[in-house]
Amino acid sequence: MAIVIDRRLTASETVVNLPSDAFDLIQTLHSDLGGEQARITYSLDKRHNISFKTPSGLVKQIQVQAQIPGQPAQRRDSVTLALDGPGTSIEQVTITQVIQAENQVENSVTLNVES
Amino acid sequence: MEKAFCRIRLAAGLLLLLLLASRAVHADDTAPTTDTDFDVVQVDLNGQFFNRLLPFDVPFIITGAVPAGVSTLRVRCQVLDAQGKPEKECWPEQVWRNTTDPAAPSPRFRVLVPRLEAEHYFQFVFAFEKKITSEEAQAFAIRVAAAFDPVLWGTSSSSNDLPLRGDLTTDEVKTLRQRLMDSLQQVTGVSDVATPGSIFNSATPFEDVRRDFKQILLPVRDAQGAIRSAVATYQGELPNLNQNLAQLRTDPPLIRLRDALKSEAAPAGSQAHADTIDAALAVENAPLLLLGDPALASADALSAFLERSDPYYKDAEARIGALRTLLGNGLLTSEGKPQPFLGPLIEGGRITLDEVKTLVEQSRPTGLVGSIDRALARVDGDLLGDAGVQGALQERSTAVSAMAREYRRRVENVTGVSGSTVGNFQTQSNNYISADTGFSCSPELSECSTYVGSNFYFAPVNKAAPLRQFGPFFSRESLKRRVALMLGLTVQGIADDKTREDLFGSQSLLVGLGARMTNSVRLTAGALVFRKLSPNPLSTDKKLTTTYFFSMSFDIDVVPALKGFGKLFTP
DSSP, rough: OOEEEEEEEEEEEEEEEOOOOOOOEEEEETTSSEEEEEEEEEOOOOOOEEEEETTEEEEEEEEEEEEEESSSSSEEEEEEEEEESSOOOOOEEEEEEEESSEEEEEEEEEEEEEO | OHHHHHHHHHHHHHHHHHHHHHHHHOOOOTTTTTSSSSSSEEEETTEEEESSSSSSOEEEEEEEEOOOOOEEEEEEEEEEESSOOEEEEESEEEEOOOOTTTSSSOEEEEEEOOOOOOOOEEEEEEEEEEEOOOHHHHHHHHHHHHHHHHHOOTTTOSSSOSOOOOOOOHHHHHHHHHHHHHHHHHHHHHOOEEEETTTTSTTTTHHHHHHHHHHHHHHHHHHHHHHHHHHHHHHHHHHHHHHHHHHHEEEEEEEEHHHHHHHHOOOOHHHHHHHHHHHHHOOOOOOOOTOOOOGSSSSSHHHHHHHHHHHHHHHHHHHHHHHHHHHHHHSTHHHHHOOOGGHHHHHSSOOHHHHHHHHHHTTTTOOOOOOOOHOOOOOHHHHHHHSSSHHHHHHHHHHHHHHHHHHHHHHHEEEEEEEEEEEEEEEOOOOOOEEEEEEEEEETTTTTEEEEEEEESSSOTTTTSSGGGOOOOSSSSHHHHHHEEEEEESSSSOOOOOEOOOSSSBBOOEEEEEEEESSEEEEEEEEEEEOOOOOTTOOEEEEEEEEEEEEEEEEEEEEHHHHHHHHOOOO
């Protein structure tokens, strides 16, 4: 089973204040097998102290199970960013996405951080 | 008779004195180089040099070419200390304003600057202001795009992980700013802008510059992140794809089918199917794009790789697509029976029905041929699709253009400043000695005589500089330029052959201390050195003795005089 990116990953916000409000990661995908299950992982670099804010706490990685249809469809995953610890010198943060299905697809989006 | 001869010599001396005095009045060893009364010094702001040693003690004109469009030019002069560091300003900043059309071609400036001290080192700083035109801003934008492109992409010397994405490093920001300023200077001649907070203003704090760069360059870096992701996806697909292609080339049922279709038993028209299989088996491995690949060294190199790869994918997709169609739709009827052209081949044992069914299965999406067909379409999209490398490269190119447009907007019609420090220069300093000629009288001898003397100053003297500008007569600055030790020889002898005779033949020595009353007229007092004869007529004793004298003299320009003298001997 294989995933095809029709429109690459973007974010509904290009600049975020920390802690951020929830914003969407948007992309258009389809499966060239007429539909398939995929595991989507969003990651942040471990060298800085910006994390995803989730109900279970601050994490560097979020995983989502998704059913990818056979026709191109826009997908939105909502995330929130927050600081894990005091201050940061980071002014841009890159969110990396890996979609694991029959194939492995990578994607990323970079946001400006308002300090 | 002897007295008459003495008078004739005195008259001749006076005549010579008048001639020299007249020469002295017009003498000037720092003659102006133009039709003004001021010395003119040419400056080359590009080469950063003056065309001559700087004059001292007199105001002078500095002139030179300035870039077109310059509205104002400011000249600063700094006195340097022994270590070559600026110690103080020579004079208040001098300003030239372009009162003619600033857009006129090849403009030149002329600034009258105050006098400089002798024997000092100076540093000149020229700063001009000009408005950056629309054409210059456009040319700047083009240059910025070209200059930024490689820096933003990254270099293989620092990382194989190209293109770079995400945060800009401090080194990158510094390099980018330097390239930005260099581009601005190369295109417009401006090295700074006056706008507070502008990244083109050298006074803007580095952190502000860094933040500004990040905002403007985010779309470029984001697109580069997308390029890297698409490349990573492509790299992830290739091992499977190429492995499947290798498997296809040796797939036994497919090769048996091809051979059967080529055999004598095959009915007419089977060769076309055999050719379809041959064409698919001839598909080579997909082009690799590995970490550290030269194709990742720059956006242009990657574009070239895409261009090279495009025919491969078009061709491979067409060949594998045709094979998949043949296997999926061309071997079995809708009822699941072999197509008529396969009948003789199955009956002849050249291929089995099971093998045919296996080949049909291979055309399914998860079968070998179906997988290759889908993978080729995906990988083609990873590389050449809008959401793949090609699209991200285009996005990056658009972002670079937008960045260049933004910088163009920021400099257009902005007043820019350009600084040009014109090296370290020394003023003239060898004018310690001057010559004069005058008329000296020795009261004790009741004698007057013309003489020629040399004056040794305690500091360099520019005789073109009016003495009154150095303050009161007895001020230090004034006395330094007026007082000199004088050493001279009388033109007429003072000998009377009874009581005295000259020190050398028919000339005696004058030693004194003089002061210039005006630029050319000097009063001197000192000692006249001669030989005193013994009053005893039988004695030949001669005693070296002196008497005081007073003199009035005129400075003469010894160098032009000597040059003129030299010409007499030129053939």
